[in-house]
Amino acid sequence: MLLMDRDDSGFSPLRLQLARDCPVNPSGAFVVYWMTAARRVHWNFALQRAADWAAELKRPLVVVEVLACGGRWDCDRFHRFTLEGMTDNARQLAGHAALYYPFMESQPGESGELFAALSKQACAIVMDDFPIALPAIAAIEPHCNPHCNVRLEKVDGNGLLPMRAADRAFPTAAGFRRFLQKTLREHIFDTPAANPLARKKLPRLESLPGEISRRWPAIDADDLKNGKVDLSALPIDRSIGAVEEKGGSVAAEKAWKRFLQTKLARYGEDRNQPETAGASGLSAYLHFGHISVHEILHDLIVHESWTPAALAEKATGCREGWWGMRAAAESFLDEIVTWREVGFNGCTFREDFDRYESLPDWAQTTLSKHAGDKRPSLYTLDRFAAAATHDPLWNAAQRQLLREGRIHNYLRMLWGKKILEWSPSPQIALDNLIELNNRYAIDGQDPNSYSGIFWILGRYDRPWGPERPIFGLIRYMSSENTARKLRVKEYLQVYGSEKGMLRF
Ligand SMILES: Cc1cc2nc3c(=O)[nH]c(=O)nc-3n(C[C@H](O)[C@H](O)[C@H](O)COP(=O)(O)OP(=O)(O)OC[C@H]3O[C@@H](n4cnc5c(N)ncnc54)[C@H](O)[C@@H]3O)c2cc1C
Incomplete structure (x- = not known):
């Protein structure tokens, strides 16, 4: 048996x-x-x-x-x-x-x-x-x-919470956070082994059966080791080149440890400032599975000398105070657990997670009421892709996406809001957002791609007054306000020009 x-x-x-x-x-x-x-x-x-x-x-x-x-x-x-x-x-x-x-x-x-x-x-x-x-x-x-x-x-x-610990898609991050605070306690220490193969005595197989390995050969070991795997004959888009950031668990580990030691303490203040690069930069590694959120939590627990005794008794749904860690760690956990996992929750329980019709009713109603509003500027997908709008800050964000496969946290929101404002309709805006994000972003094609993109159009958000043209009650952002709020001078110096741009 x-x-x-x-x-x-x-x-x-x-x-x-x-x-x-x-x-x-x-x-x-x-x-x-x-x-x-x-x-x-x-x-x-x-x-x-x-x-x-x-x-x-x-x-x-x-x-x-x-x-x-x-x-x-x-x-x-x-x-x-x-x-x-x-x-x-x-x-x-x-x-x-x-x-x-x-x-x-x-x-x-x-x-x-x-x-x-x-x-x-x-x-x-x-x-x-x-x-x-x-x-x-x-x-x-x-x-x-x-x-x-x-x-x-x-x-x-995927996450600290097993996807099937919930039984429905949560419409708001606040609702999901409250659910997490009620259920996560029993899953916090349900972690995978740090090294699942340690001390495993298994019979060794030197290679797959000949008929299989001949027909579907493995990547040549030396080519893989030397980073020389030839992609030239593959039916993939060759025009979107590799990013400078290296993939893999070694680079992921380094990025995580550097963040933990040098940036976590100021995460709350620095996350949104382009000039301090205060965020972790982990999203691509998380997307490719090069690092596990369980390892991250484990290290945080050690770093914070935390025990479960610090957990709050009551699920309040508040961003801070439930874990009983220092404010910076709690703020980071709210992103990497609540916000990251609400995206997994949405994609698990909504088959239509990538379709316009999955937006909340209030968002569809207000967007449709303003669908006929005159757009101050209109751009095609190609113009967006080429960072060729009238707005220097938006273009800089798009250039960062083209060059580095990422956009700074806060500017990514502005980037998305302007695509909504400058596309002919909200439906086309959604198509543009999905196309640009998933084609260039190294963390794209993730559940969080869809939560981020759909957030632009109202998912996980609430109506915001005053009612405005095009946006209706959808939360609005402007480049002028963003430039006032953020220190963007250096950002514009780095990404403000065509240097190193992909050509279209
Ligand atoms: C229009 C738009 C598109 C987006 N597309 C993606 C995407 O394709 N892939 C992706 O992973 N995230 C996406 N996001 C969410 C967010 O921008 C990124 O997760 C974040 O910028 C990643 O940078 P970081 O790892 O330095 O984040 P940190 O601030 O260091 O956060 C740590 C981790 O928490 C999670 N996280 C942080 N912010 C969010 C958020 N708002 N929503 C969900 N999870 C979050 C990520 O896993 C992140 O790596 C998008 C947001 C917007 C507004």
Whole structure:
């Protein structure tokens, strides 16, 4: 009899879903971890689950990390960032019992074929549960049909709160925060092992069966190590180049530790100031799964000498005071837990999370009332993309996005509000926002892409008076006010010119 039943995962059963409810195949050749969202070796629930299966079944563990190429926004920028993460994973798994198999599609759909071939020989496959069909996840969907006879488990390692601990989409961050304060206590210490493969004695597999590795070869180990993987023949957008920031768990760890040691103490004051660069810069690493929010919380707990005794008894829904940490840490936690996870909540419980119709009624009503208002300026998607509006601050934000794949926190809100103001209709504004954000932002195509973009149009917000042209009761922002509030002089010096711009 198998010891590990469905609930015996060492973590909350709410994190585990059976995508194919087949029995484990005890005579299979190996257990597979199909890595697509939690692209890391440490603090990884899904890897932990797969390693536990391998140990129990006394079978080798194969970690297949997938880089697909069939997505609408696939480009050099995201491929390079992913590959840098794969380099770290290859290095970190080299000394372990698991076989690491980094696979990059050269044509859309290949990873689905590899998945189907592996599923015939595997005891079980464990994969990441992510609420958005990223290309690497979408690629296997056609193969998860009723003819697929492998046990396929999905593990949710996205947030501190398991996505299925809630039963509905929360319309406001305040409501979600109150819910978190009522439920999070029991999940705070439900963390994945820091090193799920430590002390695991597994039979070692040197390579995948020849017919599989010949047909779907792994990325060449030297090319991966030297950052020389050739993307030239791939059907991806080659015009959007890599960002200077390096991807991968090593860079993620460095960014996080630097923030914790040098910036966290002033996060509340500095987060919104472009000239202090006071935010963590972690969103891309979180999006690619190069760092886990569980590791972040663990380090914060140590840093703050915190114990659960400090938690407030009552769920007030207030931003500060529930954790019982210092104000800066609480403010950071409100972003990385409340705001980050409300986005995962929305994408989990609303199939229409990326559609205009998912906006709250009040927002649709007020936007439609003002749909016919004259726009002071109108730009096409190409003009937006080329940072060619009349507004120097907006153009600077767009240039930062083009060059670095990011926009400073506060300016990102202004950037979005102006796209609403300068597009022919709110529906077209939404299309423009999704296209620009997900095409260029290194943290794009994330649940938080949709929460941020839809926030521009009123989601998670409330009506704000006075009623204005175009915006109606949607919260308004102006470049003049923003420039008065923020210290933008240096920002404009850095991003105010065409230097280093992509050409259109
Ligand atoms: C129009 C628009 C588009 C956005 N698109 C994205 C996107 O594609 N991907 C993305 O991750 N975030 C997006 N955001 C949210 C926010 O801008 C980024 O999360 C933040 O700028 C990331 O920088 P940081 O890691 O330095 O943040 P920090 O201030 O250091 O915050 C730490 C973490 O908390 C989370 N967080 C912080 N602010 C928010 C927020 N407002 N909403 C949700 N989570 C938050 C992020 O995971 C972030 O990494 C968008 C916001 C707007 C207004």
